[in-house]
Amino acid sequence: MRQLNGVRTLLFQFIEARANEAGFSRVGVAPASHPEMREFERFADWADAGYAGEMEYLKRRSDSGEYKRSSLELAIPWAKSVIVVAMNYNSAAPKSTASSPSTTGWISRYALSPRDYHDSMLDALRRVESQLIEHLGEQGIETKTRAYVDTGPVLERVYAKYAGIGWVGKNTCIINQELGSWFFLGVIVTSIEYSEFVSGQKLEIAPDRCGSCTRCIDACPTGAFVAPHQLDASSCIAYFTIEKRATIPEPVREKIGRHVFGCDICQDVCPWNRKAPVSVNPDFAPDDSLINPDLAELARISPQEFRSRFRGSPIARAKHSGFLRNVAVAMGNSGCAEYLPQLEDLARSEDLVVAEHAKWAIERLRQQKDSEGATETQVTFQQAQS
Ligand code: SF4
Ligand code: SF4
Numbered sequence: 001m002r003q004l005n006g007v008r009t010l011l012f013q014f015i016e017a018r019a020n021e022a023g024f025s026r027v028g029v030a031p032a033s034h035p036e037m038r039e040f041e042r043f044a045d046w047a048d049a050g051y052a053g054e055m056e057y058l059k060r061r062s063d064s065g066e067y068k069r070s071s072l073e074l075a076i077p078w079a080k081s082v083i084v085v086a087m088n089y090n091s092a093a094p095k096s097t098a099s100s101p102s103t104t105g106w107i108s109r110y111a112l113s114p115r116d117y118h119d120s121m122l123d124a125l126r127r128v129e130s131q132l133i134e135h136l137g138e139q140g141i142e143t144k145t146r147a148y149v150d151t152g153p154v155l156e157r158v159y160a161k162y163a164g165i166g167w168v169g170k171n172t173c174i175i176n177q178e179l180g181s182w183f184f185l186g187v188i189v190t191s192i193e194y195s196e197f198v199s200g201q202k203l204e205i206a207p208d209r210c211g212s213c214t215r216c217i218d219a220c221p222t223g224a225f226v227a228p229h230q231l232d233a234s235s236c237i238a239y240f241t242i243e244k245r246a247t248i249p250e251p252v253r254e255k256i257g258r259h260v261f262g263c264d265i266c267q268d269v270c271p272w273n274r275k276a277p278v279s280v281n282p283d284f285a286p287d288d289s290l291i292n293p294d295l296a297e298l299a300r301i302s303p304q305e306f307r308s309r310f311r312g313s314p315i316a317r318a319k320h321s322g323f324l325r326n327v328a329v330a331m332g333n334s335g336c337a338e339y340l341p342q343l344e345d346l347a348r349s350e351d352l353v354v355a356e357h358a359k360w361a362i363e364r365l366r367q368q369k370d371s372e373g374a375t376e377t378q379v380t381f382q383q384a385q386s
Contacts, residue, residue: 015029093109097265176272253333337369340365
């Protein structure tokens with residue numbers, strides 16, 4: 001068990017019990033600001049360096065021109081503390097680093113279940129929020145709160161670190177010694193002083209257990225880590241396959257491999273995920289058809305089928321056009337020349353983005369086929385000479 005620096009109060013114990021009842025695996029609390037939380041200053045440098053790419057929501061600014069995410073009190077002036085919860089979504093699905101048939105694609109672990117985690121977690125988080133308000137209300141204490149799952153102007157990972165949920169790994173994920181990193185984070189911003197939860201002002205920071213390991217950095221196909229703990233999100237496969245609209249830059253396409261939605265490599269190689277427990281929450285049970293899905297089948301999905309099959313799923317975020325674009329890139333990287341007829345169909349698509357990526361994939365497969373043919377010819381010629 002991790003070391004606790006402060007003594008947790010009855011209020012914390014109340015919240016912890018309610019969060020556990022609601023299905024959260026871990027709960028912690030952090031002050032809204034603290035001199036030790038220097039990550040907020042670094043956020044502006046990170047965003048100014050362009051590492052957020054086209055993710056405009058990360059770059060929203062306040063009226064005074066500062067990034068909203070660089071200070072919670074700027075966005076929510078009454079904020080005094082942040083309750084952070086973690087929900088395990090791990091499944092027994094194979095890792096992306098395990099071998100899989102070249103005719104299949106890869107969908108990120110968090111997107112394997114049909115239900116959007118935002119809905120599932122927000123329902124549970126709002127239950128905890130209401131119980132907290134009611135509990136304090138019974139004591140005549142008025143409290144302001146706001147619950148968020150990804151959608152607020154909150155750097156969840158920073159608060160998770162200072163709430164003792166885990167350390168920020170070199171892969172920039174929060175890692176918990178027992179859970180690994182396969183969990184979602186949610187927060188309740190409150191007007192309650194931190195000292196109401198933890199006596200003393202010492203923060204409950206989990207020790208960094210990455211040590212000399214660099215597996216995640218070494219394994220990243222796009223070299224998206226500009227330094228340990230620092231990710232250029234605009235170079236990450238998850239960004240290209242989920243957030244990036246329209247064209248994926250050509251030099252990156254080969255590096256994407258057969259990822260059609262997200263990337264888990266830097267978590268799959270992490271030793272702390274080797275024994276990560278599997279979630280018992282039925283909301284996160286994977287849809288088996290999304291584990292190593294057949295690329296030919298994905299390429300046939302019509303806009304209507306995409307809408308009905310992925311309604312409520314995180315995959316809907318890629319939209320039909322982005323999804324087919326990703327499938328075309330994956331087919332181009334599959335080395336399977338049997339996809340050429342299907343790619344030729346996609347290359348005639350009215351969707352110019354899909355058509356352009358399909359043409360790229362055709363070209364890539366043909367070049368591979370030609371070079372294989374050339375190698376075979378060379379071998380035959382050498383055999384004839386010997
Ligand atoms: S998710 Fe994939 S592409 Fe992104 S940083 Fe991790 S290994 Fe690299
Ligand atoms: S792979 Fe190694 S360096 Fe990367 S987050 Fe895991 S323990 Fe840390």
